[in-house]
Amino acid sequence: MKYLEEFSNPELAGKLLDRIHAAATRRWAIMEVCGGQTHSIIRHGIDQLLPDVIEMIHGPGCPVCVTPLEIIDRALAIAAQPGVIFCSFGDMLRVPGSEQDLIRIKSAGGDVRVVYSPLDALKIAKENPDRQVVFFGIGFETTAPANAMTVYQAKRLGIENFSLLVSHVLVPPAIAAIMESPSCRVQAFLAAGHVCSVMGTTEYPALAAKYRVPIVVTGFEPLDILEGIRRTVLQLESGRYEVENAYARAVTTEGNTAAQAMLLDVFERTDRVWRGIGMIPGSGWKLSSRYAQFDAENRFDVRGIRTEESTLCRSGEVLQGLIKPHECVAFGKECTPRNPLGATMVSSEGACAAYYLYRRLELTPAGSHA
Amino acid sequence: MPEQTTTTPPTIITQTTDLQTTTSRADPVDFNGWACPVPLRDSPTIVMGHGGGGAMSGELIEHLFLPAFGDAAAAELGDSAVLPAPGGRLAFSTDSFVVKPMFFPGGNIGDLAVNGTVNDLAMSGARPLYLSTAFILEEGTALAGINRIATAIGHAAAAAGVRLVTGDTKVVDSGHGDGVFINTAGIGVIDDGVDIRPSRAAVGDVVMISGPIGVHGVAIMSCREGLEFGTTIETDSAPLNGLVQAMIATGADIHVLRDPTRGGVSASLNEIAKAANVGIDLVERDLPIPEMVANACSLLGLDPLQVANEGKLIAFVPERDAEKVLAAMQGHEYGKEAVVIGRCGADHRGMVVARTALGGNRVVDLPIGEQLPRIC
Numbered sequence: 001m002k003y004l005e006e007f008s009n010p011e012l013a014g015k016l017l018d019r020i021h022a023a024a025t026r027r028w029a030i031m032e033v034c035g036g037q038t039h040s041i042i043r044h045g046i047d048q049l050l051p052d053v054i055e056m057i058h059g060p061g062c063p064v065c066v067t068p069l070e071i072i073d074r075a076l077a078i079a080a081q082p083g084v085i086f087c088s089f090g091d092m093l094r095v096p097g098s099e100q101d102l103i104r105i106k107s108a109g110g111d112v113r114v115v116y117s118p119l120d121a122l123k124i125a126k127e128n129p130d131r132q133v134v135f136f137g138i139g140f141e142t143t144a145p146a147n148a149m150t151v152y153q154a155k156r157l158g159i160e161n162f163s164l165l166v167s168h169v170l171v172p173p174a175i176a177a178i179m180e181s182p183s184c185r186v187q188a189f190l191a192a193g194h195v196c197s198v199m200g201t202t203e204y205p206a207l208a209a210k211y212r213v214p215i216v217v218t219g220f221e222p223l224d225i226l227e228g229i230r231r232t233v234l235q236l237e238s239g240r241y242e243v244e245n246a247y248a249r250a251v252t253t254e255g256n257t258a259a260q261a262m263l264l265d266v267f268e269r270t271d272r273v274w275r276g277i278g279m280i281p282g283s284g285w286k287l288s289s290r291y292a293q294f295d296a297e298n299r300f301d302v303r304g305i306r307t308e309e310s311t312l313c314r315s316g317e318v319l320q321g322l323i324k325p326h327e328c329v330a331f332g333k334e335c336t337p338r339n340p341l342g343a344t345m346v347s348s349e350g351a352c353a354a355y356y357l358y359r360r361l362e363l364t365p366a367g368s369h370a
Numbered sequence: 371m372p373e374q375t376t377t378t379p380p381t382i383i384t385q386t387t388d389l390q391t392t393t394s395r396a397d398p399v400d401f402n403g404w405a406c407p408v409p410l411r412d413s414p415t416i417v418m419g420h421g422g423g424g425a426m427s428g429e430l431i432e433h434l435f436l437p438a439f440g441d442a443a444a445a446e447l448g449d450s451a452v453l454p455a456p457g458g459r460l461a462f463s464t465d466s467f468v469v470k471p472m473f474f475p476g477g478n479i480g481d482l483a484v485n486g487t488v489n490d491l492a493m494s495g496a497r498p499l500y501l502s503t504a505f506i507l508e509e510g511t512a513l514a515g516i517n518r519i520a521t522a523i524g525h526a527a528a529a530a531g532v533r534l535v536t537g538d539t540k541v542v543d544s545g546h547g548d549g550v551f552i553n554t555a556g557i558g559v560i561d562d563g564v565d566i567r568p569s570r571a572a573v574g575d576v577v578m579i580s581g582p583i584g585v586h587g588v589a590i591m592s593c594r595e596g597l598e599f600g601t602t603i604e605t606d607s608a609p610l611n612g613l614v615q616a617m618i619a620t621g622a623d624i625h626v627l628r629d630p631t632r633g634g635v636s637a638s639l640n641e642i643a644k645a646a647n648v649g650i651d652l653v654e655r656d657l658p659i660p661e662m663v664a665n666a667c668s669l670l671g672l673d674p675l676q677v678a679n680e681g682k683l684i685a686f687v688p689e690r691d692a693e694k695v696l697a698a699m700q701g702h703e704y705g706k707e708a709v710v711i712g713r714c715g716a717d718h719r720g721m722v723v724a725r726t727a728l729g730g731n732r733v734v735d736l737p738i739g740e741q742l743p744r745i746c
Contacts (some may be wrong), residue, residue: 044730
């Protein structure tokens with residue numbers, strides 16, 4: 001696998017940083033949309049190296065973080081049922097529902113399994129015809145094609161004991177919702193490179209024009225992120241608001257058209273609640289009527305489960321970039337990765353967890369850490 | 371330290387080489403290389419009777435375990451091993467092994483069970499002498515696989531220079547175990563003048579590691595998760611008592627030794643930072659992380675510093691002794707690639723902080739529980 005070391009090269013990073021320092025003359029607030037980018041920025045200490053006038057606001061692009069409590073409670077209810085094999089990506093296991101999480105369901109006897117691909121869950125369904133196998137299909141446009149392919153295959157192969165609990169969310173409606181917010185401070189976006197590798201970039205020019213914000217499609221390695229920031233700053237300083245592609249090695253304008261066709265067949269647009277943000281119209285996907293029989297919410301009686309979010313947790317404001325994680329009074333006290341109050345503290349891509357894991361040093365009052 | 375064990379994560383979809391999947395009950399058993407298999411031919415898999423203490427138990431010991439252990443095994447089969455009392459201080463440690471899969475590139479649960487306890491003893495500066503081996507076998511497990519594991523135990527014990535002096539075998543019902551669980555306990559002696567323990571880490575100490583980071587964990591993951599990384603990566607499991615004795619022989623005042631097994635380098639360093647109340651500063655670009663490990667971790671969303679190692683040790687040595695200890699490590703088979711990775715300081719006591727390649731800082735934290743692969 002190439003491009004890991006090459007795109008972390010400290011000398012080249014230094015040069016990009018010099019150019020960002022030279023270009024930035026005024027205060028700018030830039031949001032990186034994707035949680036993978038947040039993780040990389042904090043993990044490599046990129047925000048510490050940027051000019052003081054550049055503020056990175058950590059966006060809502062962690063799929064684990066924005067999955068609403070209600071869906072998690074429904075997942076827990078399904079996973080606890082006898083005869084069910086509940087399959088999930090690993091980082092959903094520790095996400096707290098209103099009372100417990102998947103790890104506790106597993107220790108109480110639930111059959112909860114970590115998979116790396118939804119197709120693995122389909123294989124489990126094939127091998128266990130007398131069990132109901134459910135895959136927790138969350139994520140952005142990035143993970144949706146594989147989930148779509150799995151449901152497509154389930155239908156084609158007639159694997160009727162498989163179903164998908166869907167909570168897919170979409171980036172462009174979230175960008176619009178952030179810009180519509182009266183308290184919005186974001187002046188430019190680093191768009192999520194992997195999302196654009198699937199969907200292309202055609203959804204973004206209208207957003208850039210309507211809200212007069214630069215949008216730069218950006219990758220995930222340190223040099224990718226620095227280049228995305230550099231291009232964003234150049235646009236901001238010169239008053240431009242265009243869509244630029246700084247991740248051309250993975251992203252084309254039209255994206256992955258085969259994946260898009262699959263998505264169009266399997267999913268249809270729906271309103272979605274985002275944890276910490278609320279309902280964003282047309283911001284998600286659900287299974288289309290052609291695949292409704294594979295919808296876990298149809299197969300299991302869980303639609304009655306309604307859950308309100310915790311009042312103490314301020315992850316919603318973090319996800320909207322209104323506060324930094326450590327500005328929440330619960331940060332590092334009542335709320336830690338071990339006992340998370342909100343989802344942003346759970347996933348390693350969540351802004352609160354990234355701050356806790358890598359930034360505790362400077363955020364902890366002197367003498368109190370041990 | 372007994373907490374350094376090997377364990378399994380939450381249920382993972384496996385494409386493993388488990389005994390039960392590779393050898394069904396009906397499969398013919400390959401008896402090649404067995405010392406005296408004849409009485410075991412009736413049953414190619416473990417049955418409940420093998421743990422009953424009767425004739426079948428005896429046959430299993432006599433015809434499988436003892437021949438497989440070879441010269442490392444004690445011949446006497448009493449209820450307890452009777453051993454000469456060595457002078458000086460004793461080190462005593464125990465460790466249980468429930469690794470899944472049991473066979474992986476470069477080794478199996480048997481090597482781990484010996485090296486794990488040998489290394490736990492060695493980390494206090496002890497010379498390991500005696501080991502016990504206790505097996506919990508699941509009904510239906512193929513004897514051929516158990517023979518491979520027992521043979522690996524014999525070889526590993528011989529390589530480490532320890533004697534297998536006592537043991538036990540129990541059988542659990544099918545479905546109530548995971549093939550083979552092994553517990554080993556070991557006794558070693560600590561020579562006079564040797565005082566190695568986590569709380570001795572001191573400001574100014576140089577921190578070094580005996581070789582590349584994360585190799586064992588990635589070797590296990592590569593077969594457990596059915597992931598292939600282009601080329602096979604093999605476990606680095608090895609006995610470290612020889613390396614430790616070579617380091618002690620330099621006359622250096624070694625403060626701390628630790629084998630960063632479960633929880634990886636990160637867990638070991640955090641424990642030491644807290645035990646000794648020192649700050650530990652790492653330099654990320656000095657960390658010996660093989661490209662294969664870096665790639666696998668990047669793919670799975672894991673931190674190489676939290677990935678398990680076997681056959682590696684971390685040493686804390688005062689500045690004045692650092693050079694000769696490093697040279698001694700590099701002159702030993704299991705320390706050839708030893709490097710300095712950081713230092714102990716008086717800032718941020720109790721914490722481990724890494725300077726990133728780009729020049730920023732980050733806290734290196736303990737893993738919370740199991741490492742969970744990320745969604746994207």
